[in-house]
Amino acid sequence: MDPVKQRLLEVGRPKAEMLKKLIREHGDKVIQQITLDQVLSGMKGINALLTDTSKLDAEEGIRFREHSIPELRANLPKISPDGEPLPEGLFYLMLVGEVPTQQQVDFISTEWSRRAQGIPHHAFDVINALPKSAHPMIQFNTAILAMSTESHFRKAYTDGMDKKDYWDPMYEGVMDLISRLPVIAAYIYRRVYHNEQYIPADPSLDWAGNLAHMMGYESEEVKRLMRLYMVLHADHEGGNVSAHATHLVGSALSNPYYSFSAGMNGLAGPLHGMANQDVMRWLNDLIKELGTNDPSEEQIRDYALNTIEQGRVIPGYGHAVLRKTDPRFMEQLNFANKYIPNAPMIKLVRKIYEVVPDVLLATGKVKNPYPNVDAISGSLLSSYGITEHGIYTVLFGVSRALGVLSSLIWDRMYGSPLERPSSQTLEWFINKADIKPEDLK
Numbered sequence: 001m002d003p004v005k006q007r008l009l010e011v012g013r014p015k016a017e018m019l020k021k022l023i024r025e026h027g028d029k030v031i032q033q034i035t036l037d038q039v040l041s042g043m044k045g046i047n048a049l050l051t052d053t054s055k056l057d058a059e060e061g062i063r064f065r066e067h068s069i070p071e072l073r074a075n076l077p078k079i080s081p082d083g084e085p086l087p088e089g090l091f092y093l094m095l096v097g098e099v100p101t102q103q104q105v106d107f108i109s110t111e112w113s114r115r116a117q118g119i120p121h122h123a124f125d126v127i128n129a130l131p132k133s134a135h136p137m138i139q140f141n142t143a144i145l146a147m148s149t150e151s152h153f154r155k156a157y158t159d160g161m162d163k164k165d166y167w168d169p170m171y172e173g174v175m176d177l178i179s180r181l182p183v184i185a186a187y188i189y190r191r192v193y194h195n196e197q198y199i200p201a202d203p204s205l206d207w208a209g210n211l212a213h214m215m216g217y218e219s220e221e222v223k224r225l226m227r228l229y230m231v232l233h234a235d236h237e238g239g240n241v242s243a244h245a246t247h248l249v250g251s252a253l254s255n256p257y258y259s260f261s262a263g264m265n266g267l268a269g270p271l272h273g274m275a276n277q278d279v280m281r282w283l284n285d286l287i288k289e290l291g292t293n294d295p296s297e298e299q300i301r302d303y304a305l306n307t308i309e310q311g312r313v314i315p316g317y318g319h320a321v322l323r324k325t326d327p328r329f330m331e332q333l334n335f336a337n338k339y340i341p342n343a344p345m346i347k348l349v350r351k352i353y354e355v356v357p358d359v360l361l362a363t364g365k366v367k368n369p370y371p372n373v374d375a376i377s378g379s380l381l382s383s384y385g386i387t388e389h390g391i392y393t394v395l396f397g398v399s400r401a402l403g404v405l406s407s408l409i410w411d412r413m414y415g416s417p418l419e420r421p422s423s424q425t426l427e428w429f430i431n432k433a434d435i436k437p438e439d440l441k
Ligand code: HAX
Pocket: 240, 270, 271, 272, 273, 274, 275, 308, 312, 313, 314, 315, 316, 317, 318, 319, 320, 321, 360, 365, 366, 367, 368, 372, 373, 374
C-alpha cells in the first residue's frame, strides 16, 4: 500500500470508530438552538457539517488542521527556504492531519506526476468539441465529468465492496483527479488564449510549478505565485458552496468526479469563485470610465457608491463568515509588496482597500465590509502577464480540489450517511413565529 494511504488508514480507522461511538452513546445531546433567521438567511452559523480539514474563524480567518497560514509557511516543506509552501504538503496535512516530511511531499509530487499521464483522451475530445468561446469553467467541468469513466469508486461499488473500505477507491480516484486538474486547466488556457500551442508537462516539476510551466510561465516568481495561490484557495471549512456541494453530492456515494463537478458548478457562481473574474471586470470598468488607473480616493468612492446605487455588489468585498480583512487577501498583498510593489494594478487594489470598506459600512447592512481572497488574486496574476480573466476561476478550482476532495475521502472513511435535511413551507415558518400571515401584511 502507498505510504500516504497507509498512514491515512492508521489515523482514519480509530477516528471512524470514535465517531460511531459518539453518535451511538451521545446522539441525543442538544448542541445548538437555531433561529428562524439563521435558517432563512442561508443557514448561516448552523453547525450542521462535519469537516476536519480546515476551520474558519470569523475574526482570525482560516486554519488548516489548526495551522494558520503563517504557520503553514513556517512548517510545510518548500522548494527553497524563502519560497512558498508546496500544495502537496498542504494536501498531506489536510488529509492525514500531520505536517509532512520532505520525503512524504516528494512522494506525492512524484505520484501526481505519474498519475497525470493517465488522462483519458476523450477528456480532451470533449473540451475540443466545445466552442472556444465557452467559458473556461464550462470546459473545465465538462472535462472533469468526462474523466469519471475512470472512476475506481464506481467499479468497486458495483463489484460489491464492503462499506468500511469505500475510502480506499475514493482515495485512488481523488489522487488521479487532483493529479490531472493542472493538465486540464493548462490545456484549456492554451486552447482558448494561446492558439492551441500546448506545452507538455515537465515531470521534474512540482504540481503547482508544473501548472505555471504548462500555462507558459517559466519564471521562478510565477511558480512561487502559483504555489501560494494553490495553498491559499485550497479550503475554507465545509460550509462554503463548493465544499458543501461536493460533500452533499458525495453523500449519495457519487464518485469523486461527479461530486467535485458539483462543487465546481457552485464555484462558478459570481458570489463565490467567479468573483475573482468579476473583480477584474469591475476594476477595468472603473479604469475605463475614469480614464486612469491611478484614480483619486474621491473618484473611487463615487464609483463604488454608484455600483451600490445600481443594486449591484462590489466584487471581492464581504464574506458570509469572516468579519475582518481576509488573511488570504493580506498574504497575496504581502507577496505583491515583496516582489512587485509598484505594479499599477496592485497600487489600485491598495487604494480601493482604503476607500471601499467605509462605503460598504455606510450602507448599514453589509456585515463584512472588508476584502476577501478575490479582491487581489486577479490583479496579482495579471501583473505577471496572466491577463486572461476567464481562467481565474479555473485556477481557483484546481486549488479547491485539495481541500474538498481530502474531505470527501474522510466522508467515506467516516461512513457519512446520505444527507437529507427536512424542508418546510412558508406557512410552517410563519406558524413557528407564533403569528398569522395577516400579521405580516
Ligand atoms: N457589495 C455590495 N453589497 C454587499 C456586499 C458587497 N460586496 N456584500 C454584502 N452586500 C449586501 C448583500 O448583498 C446583502 O444585501 P441585501 O440585504 O439587500 O440582500 C447585505 O449586504 C447583507 O449581506 P451579508 O450578510 O453581509 O453577506 P452575505 O453573507 O449574504 O453574502 C457575500 C456574502 C460574499 C456573497 C457578499 O458579501 C457578496 O456578495 N460579496 C461580493 C461577491 C464576492 O466577493 N464573493 C466572493 C466571496 C468570497 C468567496 O467565496 N470566494 O470564493
